[in-house]
Amino acid sequence: MKMAEPLWIGGLVAGPVQTNCYIVKHDENGKEAVLIDPGDDSEHILAVLEKMGAVPTDILLTHGHFDHIMAVNEVKAAFPSCKVSISEAERPMVENADLNSSFFSGTYEISPDAWLKDGDVLHLLGREFRVIATPGHTAGSVCYYVPEDGVLFSGDTVFFESYGRTDLPTGRSDQIFESLKNILTALPGETVILPGHGPQTTAAHERMIEGFEL
Numbered sequence: 001m002k003m004a005e006p007l008w009i010g011g012l013v014a015g016p017v018q019t020n021c022y023i024v025k026h027d028e029n030g031k032e033a034v035l036i037d038p039g040d041d042s043e044h045i046l047a048v049l050e051k052m053g054a055v056p057t058d059i060l061l062t063h064g065h066f067d068h069i070m071a072v073n074e075v076k077a078a079f080p081s082c083k084v085s086i087s088e089a090e091r092p093m094v095e096n097a098d099l100n101s102s103f104f105s106g107t108y109e110i111s112p113d114a115w116l117k118d119g120d121v122l123h124l125l126g127r128e129f130r131v132i133a134t135p136g137h138t139a140g141s142v143c144y145y146v147p148e149d150g151v152l153f154s155g156d157t158v159f160f161e162s163y164g165r166t167d168l169p170t171g172r173s174d175q176i177f178e179s180l181k182n183i184l185t186a187l188p189g190e191t192v193i194l195p196g197h198g199p200q201t202t203a204a205h206e207r208m209i210e211g212f213e214l
């Protein structure tokens, strides 16, 4: 039996707070791409896409903070049919720069094409991308889980041996602990977690770090 090709996942680090932008394709030679959190440096992102000959069909946002959305409008201008999706609970944040902490480096607002909720399943690149609501870092933070490949895009909810801050608008520390517990105990231990900042980790490692029992 021929094994299915794994997702091709590339990345680049963008912007003032070193946000991970992931470029995901069906396989190495795939042309369609899904971008997770194009956070800044749109020229660099567009140059990388062009070099790969890749066309982004979708932008998936883990949450609405400025450092995860700053390149959205430029990518959308270059690829008008690219669909931008984010949790519906982030609507006030992406439509109001005062809430998304844009004050750090300008004013950034976006107009997404689709509003997601917990349990939604997106069919992209021949896979299921499952939307898991993980409020806490912001009210509408979500993770995207691709079970076929055992990969979780965790945004600013789970970091390597850490987790996202909760002191910005709509952040709640009680909620992020609940979200961390739910997600880290529900996913297979070998799940590869790709965070919004810093290096990758696994569900088993973070479960141990946080002391969550199965």
Ligand SMILES: [Zn+2]
Binding pocket: 063, 065, 137, 156, 164
């Ligand atoms: Zn954030």
